[in-house]
Amino acid sequence: MIEVLDPRRDPEPAYWGALRAKAGLRADWSWEVLTTQAWSARTAQPIAVLLENGVPGGVVSSAWVTGLTRRHRFARPSGRGRLGGLDIRAPGSGAIPGWWFDAEDDDGGVARLLESFVPAMRAELGFGLRGLLIRQVGESGVDSVRGRLKMVRRTEDIAVLDVSPFTCRDDWMYSLARKRKQNLRKIFRTFDADPSVEVRIRPGAEADPVEVAELLRYNETKHHDVPIVPLPAFVGYVSALLRQPDVHVVEYRETTTGRALAVATVLDHPTLPIARHWAALPPELGGRPNLYFHFYGEAVRWAVEAGRPEVVFGKKMSEMKASLGARLVPQYAAAIALLP
Structure with a gap:
């Protein structure tokens, strides 16, 4: 099953500490930090947790973006049926994917993201969910997000x-x-x-x-x-x-x-x-x-x-960071349309 949590109103799950330790999720995944960020965000910030026999085996962070999203307006309750899309991104650093799964996948977990996360969020948000933007897709995951109704673009490299x-x-x-x-x-x-x-x-x-x-x-x-x-x-x-x-x-x-x-x-x-x-x-x-x-x-x-x-x-200033000895890791973003 997948549990969809809103840090604004849902308390920290009992398994959250163990999940963070197992997944190596950094300080910006602390529930206290997630809650504070969600209350000061322009979008709702759902956290989806994949549970297998009650044990967390995956987690996805995203932002629910609709036509009501504004620069100087805090997030409203997400509701159902409203047209919008999910921006799948890490809650803090843009240098790290916004998802983790406990099994090693050749595509970095992108296929599992589409197979498990999307149906769960459709059930949560209704058929108003019309699209996804998946950030920080590695080169190994690009093939999983190619195809009809999908657009993939290379973004800034990670140093x-x-x-x-x-x-x-x-x-x-x-x-x-x-x-x-x-x-x-x-x-x-x-x-x-x-x-x-x-x-x-x-x-x-x-x-x-x-x-x-x-x-x-x-x-x-x-x-x-x-x-x-x-x-x-x-x-x-x-x-x-x-x-x-x-x-x-x-x-x-x-x-x-x-x-x-x-x-x-x-x-x-x-x-x-x-x-x-x-x-x-x-x-x-x-x-x-x-x-x-x-x-x-x-x-x-x-x-x-x-x-x-x-x-x-x-990210940013990649040539300068390369001159400091950093290797540049290619990253991609995928925009995916979801049919009603």
């Missing part, structure tokens, strides 16, 4: 850095092409010689969520290249995310005033942590140059010391 060959940050830096290596060496030396700025990595629970949210909003104002501009970083959501034990924060501060200059979050994972957020004060407000590149050095340092074999650098 993943293999950290396992390195024993320290310098090992990584010296592995890069000459121009990038020289640039980073200069950045690191300049930063180390500047007593006015300090960096530290600490648990997210020790960070100030208001301060983090304010910085994130500077970064979010830059993203006007997407069809629906991201909502601002609500303090409630940031607070819930930072409280999770598998969240780390990288902070840059002025040593004299204590003012935060930049911040990044890392969502930990035994094998594949994600560099999730980055935000910095703009130069006109006192921001410092090159902290963004310095952060990648700190992310590598942290991953090496924590024994993580890889770290995800996310």
